[in-house]
Amino acid sequence: MPEGIYCNKRPITTEEELKALLSDTRGTKYYEEMLSLEVDREKLWATIQKTCKSRTKTWLDVCARCGLCADSCFLYLVNDCKPEQVPSYKIQSTLGEIVRRKGDVDNAFMRHAMEVAWSQCTCCNRCAMYCPHGIDMGVMMGYTRGLLYSQGFVPWELKIGAGMHRVYRAQMDVTTEDWVETCEWMAEEQQDDWPGLEIPVDKEDADIMYTCNAREPKHYPEDLAEAAILFHIAGENWTVPSEGWEQTSLSMFAGDWEACKLQVENVYAAIDRLKPKRVIGTECGHAHRATVIEGPFWAGRPDGQPPAPYIHYVQWVAEALREGKLKIDPAKRIKQPVTYQDSCNYIRNWGLAETAREILSYLVEPGYLIEMTPNKEHNYCCGGGGGFNGIGKFRPQRNKALLTKRDQILATGAKLVIAPCHNCWDAIRDLEEEYHIHIDWSFLKPLLLKMVIVPEHLKPKDEEEGDEE
Amino acid sequence: MYAFLTGPMLWLSFAICILGCAWRAYMYVKGLSWQLDRVAYGHNTDLAVKGALKSIFHWLIPFASCSWRAKPVFATAFFLLHIGLVIVPIFLYAHVMIVAERFGVSWPTMPDGLADILTILAILAGLFILLRRFGLSEVRIITTRQDLGIMAISLAPLVTGFVAAHQSGDGNGWLLAHIITGEIWLIAVPFTKLSHAVLFFCSRAQIGIDFGTKRGGQRGSGIVW
Numbered sequence: 166m167p168e169g170i171y172c173n174k175r176p177i178t179t180e181e182e183l184k185a186l187l188s189d190t191r192g193t194k195y196y197e198e199m200l201s202l203e204v205d206r207e208k209l210w211a212t213i214q215k216t217c218k219s220r221t222k223t224w225l226d227v228c229a230r231c232g233l234c235a236d237s238c239f240l241y242l243v244n245d246c247k248p249e250q251v252p253s254y255k256i257q258s259t260l261g262e263i264v265r266r267k268g269d270v271d272n273a274f275m276r277h278a279m280e281v282a283w284s285q286c287t288c289c290n291r292c293a294m295y296c297p298h299g300i301d302m303g304v305m306m307g308y309t310r311g312l313l314y315s316q317g318f319v320p321w322e323l324k325i326g327a328g329m330h331r332v333y334r335a336q337m338d339v340t341t342e343d344w345v346e347t348c349e350w351m352a353e354e355q356q357d358d359w360p361g362l363e364i365p366v367d368k369e370d371a372d373i374m375y376t377c378n379a380r381e382p383k384h385y386p387e388d389l390a391e392a393a394i395l396f397h398i399a400g401e402n403w404t405v406p407s408e409g410w411e412q413t414s415l416s417m418f419a420g421d422w423e424a425c426k427l428q429v430e431n432v433y434a435a436i437d438r439l440k441p442k443r444v445i446g447t448e449c450g451h452a453h454r455a456t457v458i459e460g461p462f463w464a465g466r467p468d469g470q471p472p473a474p475y476i477h478y479v480q481w482v483a484e485a486l487r488e489g490k491l492k493i494d495p496a497k498r499i500k501q502p503v504t505y506q507d508s509c510n511y512i513r514n515w516g517l518a519e520t521a522r523e524i525l526s527y528l529v530e531p532g533y534l535i536e537m538t539p540n541k542e543h544n545y546c547c548g549g550g551g552g553f554n555g556i557g558k559f560r561p562q563r564n565k566a567l568l569t570k571r572d573q574i575l576a577t578g579a580k581l582v583i584a585p586c587h588n589c590w591d592a593i594r595d596l597e598e599e600y601h602i603h604i605d606w607s608f609l610k611p612l613l614l615k616m617v618i619v620p621e622h623l624k625p626k627d628e629e630e631g632d633e634e
Numbered sequence: 635m636y637a638f639l640t641g642p643m644l645w646l647s648f649a650i651c652i653l654g655c656a657w658r659a660y661m662y663v664k665g666l667s668w669q670l671d672r673v674a675y676g677h678n679t680d681l682a683v684k685g686a687l688k689s690i691f692h693w694l695i696p697f698a699s700c701s702w703r704a705k706p707v708f709a710t711a712f713f714l715l716h717i718g719l720v721i722v723p724i725f726l727y728a729h730v731m732i733v734a735e736r737f738g739v740s741w742p743t744m745p746d747g748l749a750d751i752l753t754i755l756a757i758l759a760g761l762f763i764l765l766r767r768f769g770l771s772e773v774r775i776i777t778t779r780q781d782l783g784i785m786a787i788s789l790a791p792l793v794t795g796f797v798a799a800h801q802s803g804d805g806n807g808w809l810l811a812h813i814i815t816g817e818i819w820l821i822a823v824p825f826t827k828l829s830h831a832v833l834f835f836c837s838r839a840q841i842g843i844d845f846g847t848k849r850g851g852q853r854g855s856g857i858v859w
Contacts, residue, residue: 219663219665229830237701248771257776298837462674469672469674542855
């Protein structure tokens with residue numbers, strides 16, 4: 166069978182196709198069909214010739230096979246130092262082999278490569294810091310995922326995820342109407358406690374355009390409300406776009422580069438349309454990477470910059486605290502052992518380690534912050550990055566991968582983990598559910614709301630009068 | 635034979651090595667693509683240069699990178715091998731004398747005793763690295779025949795050179811072997827993994843630019859390697 170009904174080389178482009186694939190519970194038929202999916206060897210080799218250039222070729226060729234990357238990889242360490250988990254081996258036995266064989270690989274090879282690419286590497290890029298030749302296996306695994314995706318060898322959930330971006334320009338089926346309604350609903354809900362609070366949609370020339378992760382409007386809209394309240398307290402002139410509000414990219418995890426481009430262009434179009442002074446993204450690492458770090462290149466912007474300055478949420482929080490737009494009540498600072506989860510995507514890949522510590526200096530009473538080992542740029546992946554969290558087929562491997570973070574957290578003795586990244590937050594939630602280590606975990610927004618001093622003029626009038634009486 | 639090996643063949647070997655390396659470097663830079671690599675080459679030049687130099691420096695200086703410090707034994711062997719292969723031949727008295735006789739240019743040399751010690755240490759380091767390949771499962775699994783061949787090509791001039799320098803009487807055989815293995819080494823550089831002699835700098839500079847301009851450099855926190 167060259168291609169299956171569910172498992173094939175065609176990307177999802179319509180809602181019907183998406184629903185059909187979703188109806189195949191857990192991808193049962195999809196993976197069955199994958200067993201006999203044909204590899205288009207000519208196309209594979211043609212793609213490699215066109216895209217595997219200088220940098221990647223050199224990385225594959227000059228790898229000195231010294232093995233220094235082994236210990237840099239948390240998946241190698243957590244899997245009892247299995248040699249098959251050495252980053253160099255993982256990339257040489259997949260991408261390296263495809264290139265050496267000039268694309269002449271079979272179905273079994275591709276399925277094996279898929280397992281390696283999505284269950285043995287989270288594209289955390291830590292190995293790049295430990296290789297004498299500066300070889301970034303995470304980048305190469307991303308490239309490998311692209312090759313595998315183009316041949317239809319991609320985990321079911323990520324094929325759906327990329328399809329969601331193609332159909333809805335969001336990782337979930339949140340339409341423009343759903344989104345705008347959620348904004349209105351959340352603003353309305355807050356009116357009693359926060360008179361005058363708005364979630365302005367499509368306001369031109371605002372100081373800030375805010376973008377988020379589709380999971381927020383879909384599953385926890387209170388996150389959007391919290392963002393609105395904090396902007397309200399800080400006195401920001403802000404807006405959200407009705408189109409182009411979603412900044413995540415499951416297509417990046419899937420290796421669907423065309424969908425990545427479509428997704429990011431949608432956000433950039435909103436920037437061009439509304440002309441905000443700058444854009445602030447939510448507490449999500451991969452969203453930031455997709456829209457701000459890699460996105461400009463997908464969108465064909467040679468300077469590597471989005472159309473307006475675009476910052477991660479921790480950058481805004483640090484700035485708001487520094488400039489006094491948000492003031493923390495000293496009595497409410499965190500006085501329990503707390504630790505911080507450095508996300509690969511905006512710490513290692515965007516350089517915000519110190520910015521995050523600046524925030525902590527406001528939120529945590531001195532002496533209560535206990536750093537993980539290692540931390541900052543050297544921190545390990547949460548265990549669920551790069552799409553790992555969402556792939557049912559690889560759940561056992563993912564659960565094993567969570568042990569690294571569990572042990573790092575346990576070693577700090579902290580009871581609370583601050584994790585301003587959706588992916589890390591999910592991984593920590595899952596590890597608590599899986600291993601019961603009795604910890605709490607939190608985004609920044611709810612913590613800030615608990616601690617921030619609310620200016621008198623923003624408090625509801627009735628309550629104020631009530632208090633005086 | 636001797637005249638040929640130290641004459642045209644030596645010239646040819648050096649020419650192949652230098653031109654070959656220049657070609658590899660040229661092709662590397664030419665093949666870079668801002669869109670495929672997702673790195674804005676040609677923008678933020680100051681940060682790019684800083685990132686590239688920082689990236690090279692931290693790996694060229696012993697124990698200057700986190701990775702070197704994490705693996706002190708391997709790092710020591712690595713640097714001893716490279717000192718024996720690169721530094722010693724350049725500053726060896728016998729080599730400098732040959733250049734001085736032929737071209738009338740010379741530079742400071744290192745004492746023969748030091749050269750001997752460094753050569754022996756380099757050979758031992760090479761053997762250690764070879765043994766490590768077989769001893770550690772994480773290195774064994776990625777080792778290929780090419781890696782073993784490269785080590786043989788690299789150690790041969792050191793061993794033969796050392797013996798030739800210490801042979802009393804007619805050392806011609808060992809000297810010839812030293813010249814031949816040295817020339818094989820020179821010719822192999824551009825065509826094998828030994829091309830890292832130049833590609834190391836290219837690759838390190840590239841990732842340095844990546845981290846220095848895109849992944850944190852602009853926020854003043856270029857990665858500490």
